[in-house]
Amino acid sequence: MQPSFEAMVCVDSDLIYAAEVIDKSIISLQIEKDGVGVNGMNVQTIIPYRTTWQKVNSMCLNNRNLFLSHGQGISTVNQQTCEYR
Secondary structure (H helix, E strand, O other): OOOOEEEEEEEEOOEEEEEEOOOOEEEEEEEEEOOOOEEEEEEEEEEEOOOOOOOEEEEEEEOOEEEEEEOOEEEEEEOOOOOEO
């Protein structure tokens, strides 16, 4: 089954974070470019959605923090520890 994403953010030229709809989690994907498309490899779950989120609208990276906009407001996740704030 193909994953379905509702928000994505580029971490660097080879790494993407995505809000995955089916498993309700934030995942990381290493990407491989073949000149025509992009393939995701080494998919890893970073954090599950909190039950109150329902949907992640957008994501932004700043100072080693991942900011997630969702129906309950904005949450911050530390990139190094994966702790919510």
